[in-house]
Amino acid sequence: MLFYKTYLHQDKNKPWVTFVHGAGGSSSIWFSQIRYFKESFNLLFVDLRGHGKSRKTHPKNSYNFTNITDEVVEVIEHLNIKHTHLIGISLGSVVIMDMAHRHASIVTSLVMGGAIIHLNLRAQVLMKLGVFCKHIVPYLWLYNFFAYVIMPKKNHKDSRHFFVEEAKKMNQKEFIKWFSLVSSVNGLLSFFRETKIKIPVLYIMGSEDYMFLPSVKRIVKNHQNTSLTILPNCGHVVNIEASALFNKEVSSFISEV
Template structure:
């Protein structure tokens, strides 16, 4: 079972579930929790091997990491808490997990807010993944992680995001990092399916204007998917909830309330 935290609202019946990305933890939502608790019941998750969620160390009982098994982890938590339906907010790789959950269990998803969404790996991203696959077992994972973080978030105003994710990534074991990295390196077929299929669930993409690796593909998806909207955040890169939290909170809460 994943580690998670619940904040109950005395009057609201609506739930908002936050899903972080690879190498992060529920702590990356520290600039969202106070504001969202004013309006909704809130569920914060630590994905397996991240934050305070421990990895399964015995290989015999540890199924291969797939997007379906990680998605089932999330479903297990919302089932345990008796949450029939939730709005989901994700960042980076967390958006893929949310989209996968919506594909498999659309009746459990009220809406999706996708921050720094990953919908396609461009050529540069694919080259990075291949380099990581080659060197993941010989180079300390923190060196690889910092390198990838700099490529994805290169500007001076992205520094806080890079440092936050690097500090969280230090809590991972090397073996755990390799498992997650292998998962992300097998992502292309799933993303191709997501781009092709309009899931018809209200979706808000919150993308930084400086998120040059992932913004172009999201713009194309929004143009093709009927219930999708795009809000581009000025002066922000990939991790919009950290770099522009006031805008992220305002637009996200307004989107959820209109559903």
């Protein structure tokens, strides 16, 4: 089973909120959310396979989003959580969206920060380049390059540094598996864009998230029960770069749901 950590409210009837990190990160990326959200909710943080303290687990099933999502669901069911809000960042948004489609009965709402809902032409070219180079170039070089492409500005430096430091905890074999997974995600993203769900969704994006914000703007126009909050002067990793505003906006959305 995946590594997980919970923070239980003294009122056990408070809603659950489950946090899912992105590729190369771990549950530690939510350090700015713990103190804020534990005042009002029960919290669950998971480390996805190959990441954080779950890197010591050795899943026998293949690397695909169905299996990765089901491993998160396994933790939720193990804790006997009947319903939970889901918060995902970057690639974690793909995991929680998959959960909303296939395990809708346990999902109360979705919050997708730095959401990946479409890989544009530039992203697809970069991914193909990465796939070509993944067995040649040291994985940390590759990760540093992609972190800089996605988060290029000076005010994104802390986010880049944090994710690179977390990526160092992965081994190259795990990194290559995840990279191959991401490079083939467009088919799943297309399904998400075309299939509407009834669960309330909040997209929370940085105004400088140039690679992923345009596609989120388009999908919000076409899907009901969805809203978009754009945080100013902020890049891809909104929960770190604008943590106070992120916490306020997300908490307000969850409370209204």
